[in-house]
Amino acid sequence: MAIEAGVRRIVVGVDGSAESVAALGWACREASLRAAEVLAVLALESACHQVASYAVPAPRQAGGSWGSARDVLRRSVSEALNLFPGVSVRTEIAEGLAARVLLDQAAGADMLVLGRNSHGPDPYRAAGPVIRVCLRAARCPVVIIGAVDVARADHVPESWQRALEGSGAAR
Numbered sequence: 001m002a003i004e005a006g007v008r009r010i011v012v013g014v015d016g017s018a019e020s021v022a023a024l025g026w027a028c029r030e031a032s033l034r035a036a037e038v039l040a041v042l043a044l045e046s047a048c049h050q051v052a053s054y055a056v057p058a059p060r061q062a063g064g065s066w067g068s069a070r071d072v073l074r075r076s077v078s079e080a081l082n083l084f085p086g087v088s089v090r091t092e093i094a095e096g097l098a099a100r101v102l103l104d105q106a107a108g109a110d111m112l113v114l115g116r117n118s119h120g121p122d123p124y125r126a127a128g129p130v131i132r133v134c135l136r137a138a139r140c141p142v143v144i145i146g147a148v149d150v151a152r153a154d155h156v157p158e159s160w161q162r163a164l165e166g167s168g169a170a171r
Contacts, residue, residue, distance in 0.1 A: 012114075022115055030113075111140050115144075
């Protein structure tokens with residue numbers, strides 16, 4: 001990927017969850033304030049990363065996961081751009097372990113923004129493995145956005161509020 005000199009860049013991990021869409025919205029808002037572009041990244045973990053190394057993965061339909069990944073990314077970006085239409089958002093779908101993909105894409109970025117899943121009885125519990133790896137290894141600031149944080153914001157679109165309420169995170 002060619003990075004233009006002088007262009008500020010905010011990388012966001014997107015997986016279609018309410019938290020990742022909230023992180024993308026936050027990143028777009030921040031990009032509008034900093035005159036930066038946003039790179040929305042969706043990592044597709046291949047079947048070999050989802051099972052033990054000695055197990056034989058079940059066969060997958062060719063192209064199914066890439067097509068659905070494009071749809072998830074397109075919907076997420078569309079929702080974020082409804083709020084911040086002037087922001088430049090590029091998308092990237094890459095195959096590999098999510099933390100590695102995000103760290104590679106964030107090399108040289110101004111910041112990496114990730115959504116934190118806050119389901120369960122304690123919305124303030126520790127971050128998951130992808131966030132922990134990114135916090136340890138990123139060479140740029142890492143911003144973690146949780147649905148609980150976004151549910152309190154004044155600029156949350158109605159569709160995000162419904163998604164957050166449906167997940168139980170906006171309580």
